[in-house]
Amino acid sequence: MARCITTMVEIRKLCRLGLLPLASAMIYSSAVSAGDAASLPADPHDLSGVWMNDNTLDETLKRSGLKRLDPKSATPAPPAARSTDVLTPAYREKYDALADERARYAEGVQTCHWPGMPAILSYPYPFEILHTPGRITMIYEAESQVRRIYLDRDEHLPFDELDPSYNGDSIGHWEGNTLVIDTIGFNTHATVWGDLPHSEDMRIVERMAYVDEDTVHSEVTITDPQAFKQPITRTLVYSKRPDWRIREYSCMENNRDAPDAQGNRQGGVVEQAAP
Amino acid sequence: MYRLLRRCVVVMVTAMIAGPAAAHHSFQMYDQQNETWLEGTIKEFQWTNPHSFIQVNVEQDGKMVEWSLEGGSPNILSRNGWKRTVLQPGDAVRILIYPLKSGEPGGSFIEVHKQDGTVYYYHG
Numbered sequence: 001m002a003r004c005i006t007t008m009v010e011i012r013k014l015c016r017l018g019l020l021p022l023a024s025a026m027i028y029s030s031a032v033s034a035g036d037a038a039s040l041p042a043d044p045h046d047l048s049g050v051w052m053n054d055n056t057l058d059e060t061l062k063r064s065g066l067k068r069l070d071p072k073s074a075t076p077a078p079p080a081a082r083s084t085d086v087l088t089p090a091y092r093e094k095y096d097a098l099a100d101e102r103a104r105y106a107e108g109v110q111t112c113h114w115p116g117m118p119a120i121l122s123y124p125y126p127f128e129i130l131h132t133p134g135r136i137t138m139i140y141e142a143e144s145q146v147r148r149i150y151l152d153r154d155e156h157l158p159f160d161e162l163d164p165s166y167n168g169d170s171i172g173h174w175e176g177n178t179l180v181i182d183t184i185g186f187n188t189h190a191t192v193w194g195d196l197p198h199s200e201d202m203r204i205v206e207r208m209a210y211v212d213e214d215t216v217h218s219e220v221t222i223t224d225p226q227a228f229k230q231p232i233t234r235t236l237v238y239s240k241r242p243d244w245r246i247r248e249y250s251c252m253e254n255n256r257d258a259p260d261a262q263g264n265r266q267g268g269v270v271e272q273a274a275p
Numbered sequence: 276m277y278r279l280l281r282r283c284v285v286v287m288v289t290a291m292i293a294g295p296a297a298a299h300h301s302f303q304m305y306d307q308q309n310e311t312w313l314e315g316t317i318k319e320f321q322w323t324n325p326h327s328f329i330q331v332n333v334e335q336d337g338k339m340v341e342w343s344l345e346g347g348s349p350n351i352l353s354r355n356g357w358k359r360t361v362l363q364p365g366d367a368v369r370i371l372i373y374p375l376k377s378g379e380p381g382g383s384f385i386e387v388h389k390q391d392g393t394v395y396y397y398h399g
Contacts, residue, residue: 058351061399068385068398112325125350141350247350254323256345 039212044177047129047136047208047216050244054215054237056124087196091227094197112251114143116166116190117183118204118220121236128246136172136179141246149181156184164200166190178209192222192232199226214240302345305373305383313342313370313382320362324348329362329384331370344372344384346397357395362387 052059061067084095115123125141134152139145149172156162157169164187172181183204192198202224211217215237222232315333318341329344346352349359362368367390372382387395 058347058355058398062355066399067396244354247353249324249348249350251325253325254321254328255325256328257326 036212040177040210041213044210045174045179046131047179048131050126050128050241050246051216051238052126052241052244053122053124054239055122058124059239083194084196086228086230086232088227088229091197091199095195098191098195098197110255110257112255114145114166114190115140117147117168117186118192118222118234119190120145120147120167121206121218121220122193122234125249126241126244126246139246141249143250144248156182164188168204175207178207181206181208193234196232197227198222198224201226216240302373302383304376305345306376307373309374310385311372311374311382313344313372315342315368315370317362317364317366317368319364320359322349322359324350327352329370329387331368333380340380342380342382344370344382346384352395352397355396355399361393361395362389366390 054060057069061069084092087095120140120142123140123142127138127140130137130139134150136149136151138147138149140147145167147167147170149170151172153171154173156171162169162185165185166187166189168183169185170181170183172179174180181204183206184202186198186200186202188198188200192202202222205221205223207219207221208216218236218238220234220236222228313331313333315331317329318332319328319330321328321330325348327346327349329346331342331344332339333342334340347355349357369388371385371387373385374382383397385397389395
């Protein structure tokens with residue numbers, strides 16, 4: 001028991017430091033997969049509340065007591081999840097075509113679009129989980145997106161009902177204290193982390209469990225036999241934020257980084273100087 | 276020792292968050308190697324998504340030039356201590372920015388100092 005508690009403290013510390021891969025390795029190597037019983041909330045099946053991705057820029061800086069990154073530090077290597085090595089040859093071609101398309105725009109130009117899955121899972125904005133009979137609902141601050149996870153059916157929608165969508169069709173069940181969410185039925189308008197293109201055959205499995213009273217880990221596994229040679233995995237860490245409220249966020253409100261008809265950046269600069 | 280520790284934290288932080296930092300927009304058009312102070316008067320604070328903008332009038336070579344300074348979404352700024360009312364037209368401010376690489380009067384703001392001594396930081 002004491003060893004488990006020590007392990008959990010270490011894992012938490014690693015997570016707080018942003019050393020997720022190390023923390024994940026410790027979780028897998030310890031016998032504790034879903035938190036020490038003593039540190040779990042009274043009802044480990046109750047995920048209700050507002051949650052925040054622990055490893056966003058601002059959350060990480062706040063934990064470190066910093067006000068910004070050191071701009072002089074070397075450009076970091078991309079995280080493993082971004083590697084294009086995972087792409088099949090056909091999807092490597094699609095990736096290159098997408099990159100060429102983006103290169104047409106002036107530096108810094110960005111269009112607005114829904115994040116889609118799985119990007120919504122790691123956005124730098126919180127989300128709220130609601131429990132109602134037979135369903136768990138996740139309301140995301142980003143673009144006011146909603147995911148409905150059906151606990152009251154164990155099969156996905158039939159093919160002729162499964163309209164390809166940004167967030168897919170999610171069904172869930174509990175395995176012990178772990179909520180397992182299985183999602184299929186995606187459109188191809190959004191990309192996987194690192195701008196990786198995927199097919200409509202993508203499947204995302206999330207395994208969410210408390211590791212302590214106010215922290216949940218979600219182990220995400222993404223498979224797509226057309227696009228990816230092997231599964232893409234990532235562990236996300238979410239902290240409960242009882243004092244946060246979900247605000248509105250719409251990229252369409254004032255996107256001055258949108259490209260104009262020629263692909264140039266529209267805004268950001270006021271051309272006419274005030275008298 | 277503290278400096279070394281701080282440096283380590285910075286490196287780790289940089290390595291871990293390159294992705295989320297660019298979750299919506301890149302700030303690649305700003306020169307992050309060349310921070311600059313601006314002194315001027317607030318014209319307008321656009322408290323809008325996906326990004327906020329501070330429009331500030333700066334006197335340069337005897338004439339007023341309006342600068343447009345981009346920063347985080349209200350969602351992020353509000354959790355870093357900002358409110359939509361913290362900058363009012365006419366407020367005198369000193370702002371630390373990363374200027375546009377193009378040389379045009381724009382940039383991204385890093386910290387905003389008001390005359391009453393209050394400071395607002397984009398991050399952290």
